[in-house]
Amino acid sequence: DAKTTQPTSMDCAEGRAANLPCNHSTISGNEYVYWYRQIHSQGPQYIIHGLKNNETNEMASLIITEDRKSSTLILPHATLRDTAVYYCIVRALNAGNMLTFGGGTRLMVKP
Amino acid sequence: ETGVTQSPTHLIKTRGQQVTLRCSSQSGHNTVSWYQQALGQGPQFIFQYYREEENGRGNFPPRFSGLQFPNYSSELNVNALELDDSALYLCASSLVNVAGDTQYFGPGTRLTVL
DSSP, X not given: OOOOBOXXXXXXXXXXXXXXXXXXXXXXXXXXEEEEEEOTTSOOXXXXXXXSSXXXXXXXXXXXXXXXXXXXXEETTOOGGGXXXXXXXXXXXXXXSOOOOOOOEEEXXXX | OOSXXXXXXXXXXXXXXXXXXXXXXXXXOOEEEEEEEOTTSOOEEEEEEETTEEEEEOSOOTTEEEEEOTTSOEEEXXXXXXXXXXXXXEEEEEOOBXXXXXXXXXXXXXXXXX
């Protein structure tokens, strides 16, 4: 799997949009961008994934650049419960096997 | 909630002992993956089971073994426990089909080896 680079930590004010960047400059054409988050001591939670088009669901939006070398996860109205470590992962569909987790971004939402 | 359950929630063992952790996959899922998460680190892939067969393995020694049952539930067995095996053990289930294979995680089992 291609490697990803994320900032170690970010802060966001409650009610504001949280924009979490991810660089994946070596992504292959068949690899998707997946986002998971992990709230302290819980199992990782799937958020969203996409190939090249922007995606939106009830949790977040995923914006992927045209060259696919980077992406941004957007939480439109962050709440205190969004405080978590956010992981950006690239992998091919039905690649089987593993998700390769990096260090992730620790997002702190502040009142 | 993902519908993936794990038992037990917490477990304390001593070095050299053996442990079995259990995972029930989400209804309709046919694949289970296991991960180890040491304190302060991201999860590390141990192995995956698909149709009751091991379908890929990470960099873990043979004393880490598993099973998948016909109902797609799974067990992770660790023999000869070492202090470094203390970690959160996560299982994730997925349905492998043409639409993809997004993995959904359970809450984890916290294993402490003394």
